[in-house]
Structure formats: C-alpha cells, structure tokens
C-alpha cells in the first residue's frame with residue numbers, strides 16, 4: 360500500500376511539510392481548487408502542486424477530486440462539452456504523473472453530515488449524522504447549508520437543479536453514468552490513470568435525489584459497465600459502512616482480489632440509535648472492523664493508495680472539519696502499525 364494524505368493546497372491550514380513528517384508518507388491527495396466545476400485545469404496549476412509535493416520529498420499521484428459537472432449527471436445535451444473537458448483533465452494529470460483520480464456521481468450534494476462539531480466524552484469533536492436533525496428540513500426553503508455541500512449554489516439555482524433532477528430516476532442516472540464512463544475510461548487507460556469512483560456518502564437518497572453507488576449489488580453493476588481495471592473504486596469504509604447491509608470486510612476482500620480498488624479511505628464510525636458518529640480510526644473506537652479491512656487488503660497484496668479519512672478535532676486544533684492534521688496523522692500511523700504487524 361502507498362500511504363497518502365489529503366491536502367487542500369496553499370490555503371490548507373495544514374502545512375505540507377508537516378504531512379511529510381508523518382511516518383511512511385508517500386503521496387499527497389489534492390486538486391486544483393480555483394477552477395469552476397467542468398473547466399479544464401491549467402498545466403501550470405497541476406505542475407505547481409506536483410512541485411510543492413516534490414519539494415518536500417512527497418509525490419502527487421492521487422487527485423481527489425476532478426468533480427463531475429451536473430450536466431453530465433443530468434444527461435443534458437451540453438454534457439459532451441464537459442466530458443471533453445474531463446478527458447482533457449485526465450490527459451493532463453496523467454502527463455504530470457498522477458496515477459489515480461477520485462470522483463463521485465452524487466447528484467447536487469457531496470457528503471452529508473448534520474453536525475460538524477459534536478463533542479465526545481473525551482472532549483474531542485467530530486462529524487455526525489443524526490436523522491432527527493435532518494427530518495423536516497428542506498434545502499430549497501430553509502436557509503440550510505450542510506458541510507460538504509457546494510455553498511456556491513444560490514437558492515434559485517438549487518431549485519432549478521432539483522426541478523431538473525425530478526426527471527432523473529435511478530435508472531436514468533445509471534445510463535448517464537454509463538455514457539460518461541464509456542467516454543472517459545478509454546482515455547484514462549491511454550493516460551495511465553486509474554479512475555476511482557467514491558461511494559455515495561451516506562449511501563442512501565438525500566432529499567429525494569437518487570444515489571446509486573451504495574452497495575455491493577450496485578458496485579458489481581458499476582464495475583461491469585466498463586469491465587477493465589481502470590474503471591475502479593475508491594473504497595470508503597466510512598461511507599459504505601454506515602449501511603448495515605454492507606459487509607465492508609467481505610466487499611473489500613472481493614474487490615481488492617479483482618484489482619478494482621485503487622484508493623482506500625479508512626475511517627471508523629459508530630452506530631448510534633439516531634444515525635452515526637465519526638470516531639478515531641482505531642478498531643475499538645467505532646463499529647467497523649478496521650483491522651479486518653487491513654488484513655484482507657494485506658492478504659490480497661493491495662498496492663494502491665490508502666489515506667486516513669476524516670479525523671476528529673483534538674489537541675485544540677481548529678481547521679477544516681474532518682481534515683485537521685493531528686487525528687488524521689494518528690490514523691495514518693495506526694494503519695502503518697497494523698500493516699507492519701501484518702508484514703511481520
């Protein structure tokens with residue numbers, strides 16, 4: 360496995376020099392952030408990230424994310440222009456040495472939590488999802504802005520998007536995804552890039568918008584659409600693991616054997632009556648079998664990228680929710696420790 364760490368670029372309060380000091384760190388996971396969704400990334404911006412990584416002795420081999428324009432997910436006639444731009448980005452990133460691109464196919468909203476700073480018994484804070492905090496809320500009328508959501512949408516734009524999605528059910532979303540994959544995967548193959556779709560987080564519909572990258576049956580369906588290695592997965596334990604039907608250890612065993620997992624997001628969560636809470640990465644902090652996950656990856660000689668996903672806020676750190684330095688560094692080293700033990 361190759362250890363990696365998400366870094367939001369120059370604006371990130373976490374310094375890249377500090378990331379370098381985490382034992383066994385290999386690659387940053389980053390993106391060009393100052394370009395609108397759907398546009399082409401400049402070679403200068405891509406190479407600048409690469410240089411910043413290499414200057415401290417790291418690599419830049421993973422992009423998270425090249426976001427997919429809503430017109431592609433909606434299947435609008437304008438999608439071809441955005442798909443052409445997407446392909447151009449894949450080519451440019453491949454040329455710059457990027458080996459893996461993470462993206463998602465969630466309509467409108469990315470990951471959803473209801474609170475960012477839930478205080479735990481030990482005084483740390485973390486992200487949580489409580490059903491009762493979501494109930495009765497309407498993103499179109501309430502002045503709500505949940506973490507992970509693209510806050511650049513104005514209410515009017517959101518209304519328009521929701522109206523357009525009224526015509527997109529799950530099957531339509533599948534066919535729009537198929538159209539997209541059939542266009543981009545051959546380009547990725549040529550560029551030496553592995554595409555790694557991120558599961559929907561949480562893996563169920565939010566506010567009536569369809570979500571399809573949610574469980575084993577659908578992952579099987581996804582992988583068959585273009586049945587080559589380059590069409591692969593970001594396996595996020597914390598996203599898929601919050602649906603109790605998803606046996607993440609067994610699924611990871613299966614998909615890593617098939618060489619279809621290119622990127623692992625390791626995060627633990629704890630089931631509570633009303634939803635779930637994010638915890639430290641450690642086995643006993645939450646409900647997921649993190650050791651079991653690493654065991655099957657090790658057994659299957661997983662040589663893709665792993666990053667510690669969301670950390671808690673600890674030791675007085677303030678910063679981007681889920682993406683501080685300290686707890687993610689603890690998570691990385693927890694993963695390192697288990698991996699070393701398995702090696703030996």
Ligand code: DNO
Pocket residue numbers: 423424461462463469470507557624669681
């Ligand atoms: C949340 C992340 C997601 C992820 C995207 C991938 O912390 O895991 O925002 O980056 O869904 O496109």
